[in-house]
Amino acid sequence: MTQAARTAFGEGHPLAEAYVQILATRGIEWGLIGPREADRLWDRHVLNSLAMVPFVPDGATVVDVGSGAGLPGIPLAIARPDLTVTLLEPLLRRFNFLVEAVAELGLGDRVAVVRGRAEEHKATYDVVTCRAVAPLERLVGWCAPLFLPAGELLAQKGSSAQAEVDAASADLRRRHLTARVLEAGGDTFIVRVRPTR
Numbered sequence: 001m002t003q004a005a006r007t008a009f010g011e012g013h014p015l016a017e018a019y020v021q022i023l024a025t026r027g028i029e030w031g032l033i034g035p036r037e038a039d040r041l042w043d044r045h046v047l048n049s050l051a052m053v054p055f056v057p058d059g060a061t062v063v064d065v066g067s068g069a070g071l072p073g074i075p076l077a078i079a080r081p082d083l084t085v086t087l088l089e090p091l092l093r094r095f096n097f098l099v100e101a102v103a104e105l106g107l108g109d110r111v112a113v114v115r116g117r118a119e120e121h122k123a124t125y126d127v128v129t130c131r132a133v134a135p136l137e138r139l140v141g142w143c144a145p146l147f148l149p150a151g152e153l154l155a156q157k158g159s160s161a162q163a164e165v166d167a168a169s170a171d172l173r174r175r176h177l178t179a180r181v182l183e184a185g186g187d188t189f190i191v192r193v194r195p196t197r
C-alpha cells in the first residue's frame with residue numbers, strides 16, 4: 001500500500017488492504033477481475049473508486065448500481081464510515097462474490113448486497129453511484145426512480161463525460177433534471193445529476 005492509499009483510507013486502510021487481497025485472489029479466480037489487472041488494482045480500481053468521495057453528502061444512504069466486484073461501493077464504504085451503502089448487482093456470481101467480501105470485511109452492519117437490476121429495484125436513496133455501467137442517458141432512465149424526488153446520481157466517467165451529458169440533454173430536460181460535470185483528478189470526471197432547482 002502506498003502512502004497515498006494510506007492517507008486516502010485513513011483508519012480504514014487495513015480493510016482496504018484486505019479488500020485488495022480479495023480482489024487479487026478470488027476476484028481473479030472467479031473471473032470478476034482480469035488477470036492483467038492484478039498489478040494495478042490499487043490505482044486503477046480501488047483508489048480510482050474514491051473519486052466521488054468529496055461529492056457524497058455526510059451520512060448519506062447510497063446505492064451502488066452495477067457494483068460488479070464492489071467498485072466503487074466497497075472502497076467508498078471503507079473510506080466513509082458515515083455512509084450506509086447498498087451494492088446492487090444482477091449477476092449471480094458477482095452477487096455471491098459481494099456477499100462473501102462484505103462478510104469477510106465485517107462491513108455487514110452498514111453495507112447490504114442486493115441482487116437485481118436498477119430498473120427493477122424498488123427503493124430510494126440519497127445518492128446513486130455508478131462506475132462503468134452504461135452511457136449517462138441509459139443510467140438516468142434506470143436510476144432516476146432510485147434518487148427522486150430529492151437525491152442525486154453520481155456517475156463516474158472518463159473523458160466522454162461532457163459528450164454523454166450533451167447526448168442526454170433532451171431527456172434530462174424532460175425529466176426536470178440538471179447534470180453537471182465535476183473534475184475528480186486526471187481524466188476522471190463525476191457527472192452529478194440532480195432535480196432542477
Ligand SMILES: C[S@@+](CC[C@H](N)C(=O)[O-])C[C@H]1O[C@@H](n2cnc3c(N)ncnc32)[C@H](O)[C@@H]1O
Pocket residue numbers: 065066067068069070071072088089090091094116117118119130131132133142
Ligand atoms: C463493467 S461492469 C462495472 C462494475 C463496477 N462498477 C466497476 O466499476 O468495476 C458493469 C456492471 O453493471 C452490471 N449491470 C449491467 N446492467 C445493469 C442494470 N440494468 N442494473 C444494475 N447493474 C447492471 C453488470 O452486471 C456489471 O457487473
